[in-house]
Amino acid sequence: MSGKTGKLILGGAFTGAANGLFGGGGGMIAVPVLEKAGKLGAHSAHATAIAVILPASIISAIVYLWYGLIPLQTFLPVALGVLAGGILGARLLPNVSARSVTVIFAAFMLIAGVRMVI
Numbered sequence: 745m746s747g748k749t750g751k752l753i754l755g756g757a758f759t760g761a762a763n764g765l766f767g768g769g770g771g772m773i774a775v776p777v778l779e780k781a782g783k784l785g786a787h788s789a790h791a792t793a794i795a796v797i798l799p800a801s802i803i804s805a806i807v808y809l810w811y812g813l814i815p816l817q818t819f820l821p822v823a824l825g826v827l828a829g830g831i832l833g834a835r836l837l838p839n840v841s842a843r844s845v846t847v848i849f850a851a852f853m854l855i856a857g858v859r860m861v862i
Contacts, residue, residue: 751781752777752778755781756796759793763804764803770797775849778792785842787837794834
């Protein structure tokens with residue numbers, strides 16, 4: 745196994761753990777790992793992050809359902825919004841420069857981090 749593959753597997757493990765533990769946020773780990781260790785451009789890193797987080801999110805959701813942690817009356821409307829937003833974001837991504845995607849992503853991470861502390 746090459747060093748690159750090992751870094752990607754380790755990054756994937758951290759991504760899955762964060763996604764499962766925090767109920768999301770794996771992309772904040774996956775995107776930088778895919779850009780640095782995977783040598784992907786911003787567009788490919790973001791698209792790949794979504795694709796690899798999907799199976800982890802499904803597994804996490806099954807576990808959360810098993811433990812009764814998902815209130816369906818909240819889940820359904822939020823899921824519809826996420827679905828619509830996901831479609832919109834995926835359609836917008838090819839039309840936004842790599843630099844802009846990186847800056848917007850960094851801004852969202854910063855804002856999320858500050859909001860968590862305050």
